[in-house]
Amino acid sequence: MNNTLKNTQLSLQISDLSFDGQGIARLGRDVYFVAGALPGEQVTARLKERRKKIWFCELVSIEQPSEQRQSPPCPHYERCGGCDLQHLQDAAQVEFKQARVMRELERKGLTVEQWLPAVTAAAWHYRRRARLGVRFSKDKEKVYIGFREANNVHLAEIDECPVLVEHPALNWQDWSQRLVSLECRARVTQIEMLQAENRLVLVFRVLKQLSSADRALFRQWANELDIDIYCRPDDGELLALSESQPLYHQVMGHQLNIHPDYFVQVNESVNQQMVSQALSWLDLPAGSKVWDLFAGHGNFSVPMAVENQVHAVEVSEEMVAALRSHAQSIAGQSAGAQLIAHKADLSDSDSLKQLPDADFVLLDPPRAGAAETIEAILAQAPKRILYVSCDAATLSRDLVALTQGPYCIRKAGILDMFPNTHHVETMVLLEAVASQDKKQDKKRLSQRGGLKKPPLKSLHRRNRGASRG
Ligand SMILES: C[S@@+](CC[C@H](N)C(=O)[O-])C[C@H]1O[C@@H](n2cnc3c(N)ncnc32)[C@H](O)[C@@H]1O
Numbered sequence: 001m002n003n004t005l006k007n008t009q010l011s012l013q014i015s016d017l018s019f020d021g022q023g024i025a026r027l028g029r030d031v032y033f034v035a036g037a038l039p040g041e042q043v044t045a046r047l048k049e050r051r052k053k054i055w056f057c058e059l060v061s062i063e064q065p066s067e068q069r070q071s072p073p074c075p076h077y078e079r080c081g082g083c084d085l086q087h088l089q090d091a092a093q094v095e096f097k098q099a100r101v102m103r104e105l106e107r108k109g110l111t112v113e114q115w116l117p118a119v120t121a122a123a124w125h126y127r128r129r130a131r132l133g134v135r136f137s138k139d140k141e142k143v144y145i146g147f148r149e150a151n152n153v154h155l156a157e158i159d160e161c162p163v164l165v166e167h168p169a170l171n172w173q174d175w176s177q178r179l180v181s182l183e184c185r186a187r188v189t190q191i192e193m194l195q196a197e198n199r200l201v202l203v204f205r206v207l208k209q210l211s212s213a214d215r216a217l218f219r220q221w222a223n224e225l226d227i228d229i230y231c232r233p234d235d236g237e238l239l240a241l242s243e244s245q246p247l248y249h250q251v252m253g254h255q256l257n258i259h260p261d262y263f264v265q266v267n268e269s270v271n272q273q274m275v276s277q278a279l280s281w282l283d284l285p286a287g288s289k290v291w292d293l294f295a296g297h298g299n300f301s302v303p304m305a306v307e308n309q310v311h312a313v314e315v316s317e318e319m320v321a322a323l324r325s326h327a328q329s330i331a332g333q334s335a336g337a338q339l340i341a342h343k344a345d346l347s348d349s350d351s352l353k354q355l356p357d358a359d360f361v362l363l364d365p366p367r368a369g370a371a372e373t374i375e376a377i378l379a380q381a382p383k384r385i386l387y388v389s390c391d392a393a394t395l396s397r398d399l400v401a402l403t404q405g406p407y408c409i410r411k412a413g414i415l416d417m418f419p420n421t422h423h424v425e426t427m428v429l430l431e432a433v434a435s436q437d438k439k440q441d442k443k444r445l446s447q448r449g450g451l452k453k454p455p456l457k458s459l460h461r462r463n464r465g466a467s468r469g
Contacts, residue, residue, distance in 0.1 A: 005047050009060060014041045017096055019104075019392075021085045021422035023059075034059050035150065036087060038066040068092040073124075076158045081150035083163060083420040090123045090419065097424040098414050104392040105412070108400050112428075116413035119277060121269035123419035127163045128195040129266045132172070134179065134204075136186040143179040145172040145191065163420055165195045169202070169225040178221060182214050192232075194260050196247035203230040203238065203260045215241055230260055251275055252303040256326060261318050263296045267417045274388070274415050274427065275303055281411060281429045282360055282386050284308050287336045291355065291380075293346060293363040293373055297322040298339070300362055300388075305330055305339035311355055313342045352376035362386045369394025371401065378405040385430040390417075395426055406433045 012025035014037045023037025025045075034045045034057045042064035045057035062069075072078075072086035085093050098118055105112060133155045135144045146155040159173040170193065179185055190205035204218070210231055222229040222242030229241045238261060248255045249268065252275055258264050265271040278300055284290065286307040295301045295312035297319045304310050305327070312323050323341035330337050344351040346365070349372040361382045363370050367390055377385060385402060389395035399409065407430040415425040 006049070008047050009044055010047065010057075011063070012037075012043055012045050012057075014039050014043060017100075019100055019422070021088075021096070022056075030055060032057050035084070037062070038069055038088060040064075040066045041069075074162050076146075076156055076161070079149050080147050080156035080158060082147040082156075082161065084150065084422055086420045090120075093123075093419065094118045094120055094414070094416050097416065097422070101392045101395075101412075101414050101424060101426050104396050105399065105409075108396040110396060110399050110403065110409060112409045112412045114411045116411055118413060119270055119273045119415040120419075121267065121273070121416070124162050125164065125166050126267045126269065126419060127161075128165050128268050129193065129264050130161075130164055131190055131192045132158075134188045134191055136180075136188070138186065141180065143176045143185055143188070145176050145179075164193070167195065167200050167227075169200055169227045178217075182217060183211050184208055184214050192260060194247070194258070194264065196258055197249045199245055199247055200227040201230065201244075201247065201260050202227060203232055205232045207234050209233050210239075210241075218242070251299055252279075254302045254306075254326075254330075256298055256302060257322055258297060259318065259322070262316075262322065263319065265299060265417065267419075270415050270417045270425070271299065274417075274425070275300055277413075277415075277427060278362060278386055278388065279303060281427070282362065282384055284360055288359050289357060291352075291358040291361045291363075291377075291382075293352075293361065293370065293377075294365045295319075295323060295341075296364075298326045300364065301339055302326050302330060304362070305337055307334055307336050309336065309338040309340070311340050311342060311358065313344050313346060313352070313355070315343065315345050317343065346370065346373050348372065349375060358382055360384050360386075362388070364388040365394075367391040367394060369398050371398060374398060374401040378402065381405075381432065383432050387428045387430070389426050389428070390423065392424065392426060395428065399428065399430075402430055407431065408433050 012032055014023035014025050016024040016039055018024055018033055023034040025032040032055045034043060036059040037043045041062055043062050044060040046060050047055050048058050049056045068089050069087055070089045074086060077086050132145055133148060135155050144155050144157045146158045149156045160171060164170055179188055184206050187207040188204055189207060192203040194201045218229045218241040228244040231239050231241050247258045249258055288308045290304055290308050290310045292301040292310055292312045295314045298312060301310045301312040301323065314320050314323060320341050320343040327339035327341060330339055342355060352373060358380050359382055361377050409428055410431045411429040413427055415427060417425040
């Protein structure tokens with residue numbers, strides 16, 4: 001088939017879901033991806049575009065629906081690109097994500113001794129962090145606010161978003177009316193939201209410095225709505241426009257300071273369960289020496305440091321400062337409590353050379369994974385390694401490298417951090433196969449000449465400083 005067939009309609013039997021939740025059908029040697037279709041469904045689809053031997057199709061009608069189909073509860077679902085699995089029942093979404101991660105690991109020849117049940121929480125009103133687009137139409141004298149439409153750059157205008165946390169100030173129609181009264185209305189491009197435990201914060205990205213009249217309006221709105229408002233002008237310096245308060249969230253009973261510029265796990269409830277599960281799986285004997293790589297502001301480091309010596313490594317200057325302030329507040333809480341923050345770029349494979357030894361390692365990298373840290377981790381011969389990942393492909397790649405060392409995968413499980421979307425978080429526990437002397441392990445690795453270097457391609461895909469969510 002070639003592109004002359006574009007817009008042709010076909011009747012297709014959907015047999016599977018792609019990694020990003022599109023229905024897959026096969027006819028002869030051709031493969032068709034149909035967004036919005038589910039396995040078991042008979043559908044009519046329109047051919048839109050052919051890329052790498054795959055036809056990407058638009059769903060026209062469903063002749064035979066799946067039993068797992070539900071009507072998408074959000075009124076903006078058809079256009080908005082924010083959630084792509086709302087048409088699949090909640091339990092089936094979780095099953096799909098679990099099967100996908102299992103398949104990815106199996107494909108790489110990895111064996112998991114035990115798959116644990118998925119960690120889940122409410123499928124709605126879970127998102128405490130998000131970024132929305134803003135566009136001003138001069139013709140209509142109107143400000144549009146929304147998420148990018150599926151598969152294009154246009155904004156799907158929304159009034160409310162049912163995956164965001166509930167707060168009276170998250171009414172986007174109201175914001176669209178407010179923003180139109182700004183002098184800089186044509187220069188506002190984004191709104192970021194962060195719901196801390198004590199306060200809602202909105203950050204407006206504006207492509208120019210604000211006039212004093214606009215600043216006064218933002219201050220007035222912050223007071224009216226009892227929220228904090230910041231502006232991020234084009235030069236990137238965050239500016240508080242209201243009397244901003246220190247923000248925090250609680251993780252396992254610890255109060256952690258956060259800031260609109262920090263990485264914060266989007267789903268508060270799943271995050272609590274995730275940190276608790278990580279501690280339980282790592283099962284650290286008191287006084288352990290632990291590396292927490294890609295530590296952020298200390299989501300895992302602080303709870304671990306209560307009884308252990310934790311070396312937290314992070315690239316962002318601001319989050320390293322937060323780690324240092326958390327270190328001060330936990331010091332002295334118990335005899336062993338120690339958190340030491342290290343600013344380092346972990347895409348540099350030498351960055352861990354100066355770090356004191358570790359018995360346990362936790363790593364939670366961005367989507368690009370952690371290829372450049374594997375050699376240094378294995379050289380430590382830690383007893384257990386806990387890997388938290390938001391990308392099954394880079395996770396399985398890194399697990400292949402880790403299991404070249406004397407490690408087996410004891411446990412794995414998914415965490416439904418992003419319900420109604422195809423995104424998934426995975427936690428994996430690796431354990432040293434035999435409790436050999438650490439020095440012997442190190443010697444063996446050096447005799448083997450270290451690890452195979454990651455392929456050049458993976459080095460080029462490094463995602464310096466990037467974070468998800
Ligand atoms: C997925 S987040 C996890 C943060 C933290 N573990 C948490 O749960 O909040 C990944 C973190 O890695 C940091 N990061 C990204 N690239 C990095 C790099 N090359 N070196 C060190 N840290 C990096 C990001 O700034 C971010 O804080």
